[in-house]
Amino acid sequence: MNRIVHPIEQESFRRLRARLDTSHFPPLTRAVVERVIHSAADLEYASDLVLAEADLVPAHAALHAGAPVVVDVEMVAAGITRRRTVCRLKDARSGPGLTRSAHAVRLAYEEVGPGALWVIGCAPTALEELLTLDAAPALVIGLPVGFVGAAESKAALRASGLPAVSNVSEKGGSAVAAAALNALLYHPIPSEETL
Template sequence: MNRVVHPIEQESFRRLRSRLDTSHFAPLSRAVVERVVHSSADLAYADDLVLDEEQLVRAHAALHAGAPVVADVEMVAAGITRRAAVCRLKDARSAPGLTRSAHAVRLALEEVGPGALWVIGCAPTALEELLTLDAGPALVIGLPVGFVGAAESKAALRESGLPAVSNVSEKGGSAVAAAALNALLYHPVVKETP
């Protein structure tokens, strides 16, 4: 089923492209950059995001083949359209040395197993915890926001070698993390001809 794009969204992307040249990005990278910029009205994301087209191609295929999606918080899950996301934050408990967000990641991994797409837009501790686990993700969208641990957790994600979308600065958040996943959801699947 094709997605119907509202005229306001069409005009918003037209204006975005008039102010930001994204033509040098590969197709999925361009889709992610544009959707993140659109969701935040922050053109600087074009230079702040760290993406790898080959990783996005594999994640796009996994997503459209039915791989589960995990969100760190309900705001991220609510922002993901056309796909239900697992979010275990309501079931999580904090303990000494363990935040609720970190515990929620453990609970979600028990539920979904390897091969999921992880979308972390709020809690750096959720991203830090994911990096300690053998999650075998199809992709980690690591865009937590904040002045404590956000940039550091995203740097650790990039250093981990896991397939990822991240950014260099402290900015991020639920809206941009969900937007990055939505870009992959909205991007058409190209059917190969025999």
């Protein structure tokens, strides 16, 4: 199914590309970088994001093959188009040493098992908890926001060696995390001729 792009979105991306040359990025990396920048109107993401095409290619294939998508909060889920997501925050409880977000990650992992795409856009503790599990994710989009724990949780994600999209700074949030996943959703599936 081809996505119909509204003229306002087309013009927005034209203006983005007029301000920033993204042509040197590989295809999926470029798609993620541009969509994240577009979602926040923040060109600094071009140098702040940390991602690798080698991680995005199999994640893109897994996503289009139907791998589950798990999100940390409903706000991330609301921003993801054309895809059902799993969010267990409503079922989660906090306890000593455990935030609701961390408990929600545990509950979601029990539901989906390994191989999911995880989209963390709000809670650093959700990302920290994910890193303690043997989740074998297809991809972790780790873009939580905040001045307490966000940059540190993203550094831990990068150090983990898991396939990931993250950024170096405290910036992030639901909109940019959803945008990164949408970039993979919107990017066309390669035809057998191009494989």
